[in-house]
Amino acid sequence: MTKWASVQHCISILESFAPKRYAYEGDPIGLQVGTLQKKTTKVMIALDVLEEVVDEAIEKKADLIIAHHPLMYIPLKRIDTSTAKGRTIQKLLQHDITVYAAHTNLDVAEGGVNDWLADALKLQNRAVLQSSYEEELLKLAVFVPASHAERVREALGNAGAGHIGQYSHCSFTTNGTGNFMPLEGSSPFIGKQGIMESVEEVKIETILPASILNKAVSAMLNAHPYEEAAYDIYPVNNPGQKLGIGQIGTLPSPMNLEELAAHVKNAFSLKAVRAVKGHDRPIQKIAVVGGDGNKFIKGAISKGADALITGDIYYHNAHDAMEEGLTVIDAGHNIEKIMKHGLQRVIDEGLKKDHYSTEVIVSEIHTDPFTFV
Structure with a gap:
């Protein structure tokens, strides 16, 4: 169908x-x-x-x-x-x-336009050229009976919580005792209405970006056995993932200007490029920005780039780059x-x-x- x-x-x-x-x-x-x-x-x-x-x-x-x-x-x-x-x-x-x-938003997205450009150039050891967005981080702590702890941990990890660097499903668990009294109208997973109950529970703590909070809480509640799950959400000051415009990385091997121009033309199916020769040394560390890259010349220089590949470079900005020792390949806005x-x-x-x-x-x-x- x-x-x-x-x-x-x-x-x-x-x-x-x-x-x-x-x-x-x-x-x-x-x-x-x-x-x-x-x-x-x-x-x-x-x-x-x-x-x-x-x-x-x-x-x-x-x-x-x-x-x-x-x-x-x-x-x-x-x-x-x-x-x-x-x-x-x-x-x-x-x-x-x-x-x-x-x-x-497509430029800034991880795996978006500037990553696709860097992929085409075969850049390695890459980082964001200029940060424009940093994820807010939160900590979620939930109390759950030990019998269901693994289920809740897995649900949180699968929802994207606990992702730290190259590790996923990160959490910390402590043991304790939960105390509660089910009231009239409740349907307790453990205990009876009107009777104080003490249960061996674990506290699961994990960190997550604020953008997935609702998704993570929903996954946690669906995996949790209690009718009313007890959980806390805290703001944290840890730096979140930084995203931004452009990428900076290294070519697999150094090139001279003519080789780099040929590499760029081949990567983006171009007949010609404009080039600004800023130096005579081998070119290996590359900054790349899709679209108008005039505002990123200083950033490329400060990050130690040998060359900037971008589009729409103005005449006087080309002079500035050349005098500061930055080679520029203007491959055009259309490489996007x-x-x-x-x-x-x-x-x-x-x-x-x-x-x-x-x-x-x-x-x-x-x-x-x-x-x-």
């Missing part, structure tokens, strides 16, 4: 991977045109929502476009259908195509097109996991406005 996903379900898969809270303030992510309250038979992943991309969606019968660059990044004062932007919106509405944008296949995998895997028949395709329209002649 054919089972179509709702647009809202597709977006829930997306936002589990790249939550809205990761986005930069003021970034117009989210629903751009249409509605989330409908079924979708075909999703198209695009970098940009241009008129020809919408024509492609119409031809291929896609009814949801998930794009990286917001269609209405600059707010519109009017929809003039004699303009390309106006015609684009008109076609979307006429053909009932929803448009949803995941921009800086790597997100099309990356996000296709994310959405498609989520839909298949839930046994939906909705198809996920990528736009084949080349939206880079620049060409080399």
